[in-house]
Amino acid sequence: MDTTALSKKIKEKTLELGFYACGITDCAPINSTVTHAYQTYLQEERNADMNYLNNYLSLRFNPQQLVPQAKSIIVVLASYYNNTAFFPPQNRYHLARYAWGQDYHKVIKQRLKTLQQYIVQLVPDSINRYFVDTAPVMEKHLAERAGLGWIGKNTLLVNQHGSYHFIATLFTSAVLTYDQPALSKHPCASCSLCQQACPSQALRNFGMDARKCFAYQSIENHHDIDEDFNSNTHYIYGCDECQKACPFNHNAAPAAIKEFDTNPLLLDITDEQWENIHQEDFDRIFATSAVKRIGFQKMKSNIQYAANRLYRKNNHFIQ
Ligand code: SF4
Numbered sequence: 001m002d003t004t005a006l007s008k009k010i011k012e013k014t015l016e017l018g019f020y021a022c023g024i025t026d027c028a029p030i031n032s033t034v035t036h037a038y039q040t041y042l043q044e045e046r047n048a049d050m051n052y053l054n055n056y057l058s059l060r061f062n063p064q065q066l067v068p069q070a071k072s073i074i075v076v077l078a079s080y081y082n083n084t085a086f087f088p089p090q091n092r093y094h095l096a097r098y099a100w101g102q103d104y105h106k107v108i109k110q111r112l113k114t115l116q117q118y119i120v121q122l123v124p125d126s127i128n129r130y131f132v133d134t135a136p137v138m139e140k141h142l143a144e145r146a147g148l149g150w151i152g153k154n155t156l157l158v159n160q161h162g163s164y165h166f167i168a169t170l171f172t173s174a175v176l177t178y179d180q181p182a183l184s185k186h187p188c189a190s191c192s193l194c195q196q197a198c199p200s201q202a203l204r205n206f207g208m209d210a211r212k213c214f215a216y217q218s219i220e221n222h223h224d225i226d227e228d229f230n231s232n233t234h235y236i237y238g239c240d241e242c243q244k245a246c247p248f249n250h251n252a253a254p255a256a257i258k259e260f261d262t263n264p265l266l267l268d269i270t271d272e273q274w275e276n277i278h279q280e281d282f283d284r285i286f287a288t289s290a291v292k293r294i295g296f297q298k299m300k301s302n303i304q305y306a307a308n309r310l311y312r313k314n315n316h317f318i319q
């Protein structure tokens with residue numbers, strides 16, 4: 001089978017598996033503008049205490065080193081956008097949308113395993129490895145290179161269907177047809193809605209300061225959120241404000257993977273129940289969710305932080 005036909009069959013298979021877009025790129029190094037920006041980000045300590053981002057820079061910048069036999073990188077996008085009215089107006093506490101369904105690591109890995117098996121059927125001696133947040137892979141930049149969108153001022157991969165998607169990669173020794181980045185004029189050039197929407201001014205130019213980002217504070221920061229951290233937020237896990245503000249998300253691709261449907265246990269929880277949540281509730285509600293990774297104590301602490309902010313706000317301590 002020629003590379004064009006093979007690439008087409010693989011892309012068709014990814015759609016069948018529930019991904020909404022697939023692009024293919026080569027294994028060339030990440031371009032120097034990107035690697036320079038990444039190193040500046042680390043030097044300025046905008047990665048907060050996510051020290052793992054300092055590791056394996058050579059692998060991160062040179063995908064070929066990660067899988068030496070690879071000839072192509074298949075990049076897939078899985079939408080997690082669904083229209084469930086998760087938070088009725090009387091509820092105050094929010095979770096980032098990506099956490100409404102099941103843990104994407106497991107869900108996407110299952111599908112990539114199927115894709116890997118399919119590629120082996122087509123190319124029996126091929127070597128294939130897939131990654132879902134499990135290796136130093138610069139997914140957003142590989143996705144951009146594979147024609148799947150651009151890096152927005154919210155620092156996420158954005159395309160005509162917005163940014164409510166997970167990105168995953170499969171490196172293969174199969175020789176495929178590469179896609180090209182599509183942009184001429186950057187769609188974010190005359191827009192800054194995401195930056196304006198950020199409650200804690202974490203976004204600057206095309207960069208992010210994790211120390212100021214509530215998503216970092218509520219998930220990656222293993223300590224309690226400092227009461228001085230200034231975020232007028234109703235979130236207790238993650239944050240979607242910069243995504244909600246993005247006009248491209250008005251045309252979000254609906255999630256085709258049923259495991260990303262909203263967990264029904266989340267639908268009826270009142271604020272009072274969140275505030276009185278017990279370990280058993282946490283374990284039951286988040287049994288199949290990525291949220292369980294932060295642990296019960298961190299969730300309690302996040303709820304306390306949000307409760308304090310709301311209380312102070314409602315009493316006019318916060319303008
Ligand atoms: S996730 Fe929230 S806090 Fe972080 S940059 Fe976006 S809007 Fe700001």
Ligand code: SF4
Binds near residue numbers: 245
């Ligand atoms: S809100 Fe505007 S600037 Fe931000 S990512 Fe979307 S299009 Fe780009």
